[in-house]
Amino acid sequence: MSNSLPLSRRDVIEARLAEGRQIVAASLAVEFNVSEDAVRRDLRALAAEGKCRRVYGGALPLLTPSQPMSARIGQESERKRALARAAVAMIEPGEFLFLDSGSTNLEIVELLPKNLEAMIATNSIDIAAAVMKRGDIPLVLIGGAVNPIVGGSVDASAVAAVEAMNIGRCFLGVCAISARGGISVYEHADAIFKRTLLRRSAARIALITSEKFHERAPHRIGGAADIDWLVVEDDLPGDDEKAAIEAGFSLLRLRDVTPSS
Known part of the structure; x- marks a missing residue:
């Protein structure tokens, strides 16, 4: 037995x-x-x-398959919400924000204060719906063909729309990160879209759950020079932290961003 x-x-x-x-x-x-x-x-x-x-x-898994956005929503929600809370603490009133498609970035919407006086742009169907449900934040929805894996638009029309923007603060969706490979995603069109997004943003931030330091994704977005901050969980292993810092990434642990209660 x-x-x-x-x-x-x-x-x-x-x-x-x-x-x-x-x-x-x-x-x-x-x-x-x-x-x-x-x-x-x-x-x-x-x-x-x-x-x-x-x-x-x-x-x-040895090879992690890409899951559609709809399947990722709700997974590890407490951890993602903690990262989202840190993201909100970094936002300045009146900023033009871009929330890139991603289940962690979706958590940001509900936590934004009522008096933020910001504008949000997004390519994500779910994030746009959450902003509309609030009803108190101006929204710019990036259109185009919807990629179900990404959960939003990343085609040529979406890239062209972002090219015409001056974004104050971007929260980038990331599938995998490593010292050698940089930040990466599963979809080729998504990588092209995100490179444009980073280029058009003054402040570039990614919220990273610890396991993403051990994921593998085929399409590289960029390296340490292309992003300003990685917000990471407090339990990130020391070896992963050291490798990322040595590669040039700037890391902020949750405890360094969120105010103590």
């Missing part, structure tokens, strides 16, 4: 990895009512079989 339980749990983990999902050891330990050490043993066994890549706090 004791042998069958770990195997059953391991099968569940393997199935989730096959779906392209991140595995968080602490969450699985609660779900299966076992210790985190037991989950880590499962992950070590799966990694030894070549079925996952071990990362701080859990594991990732």
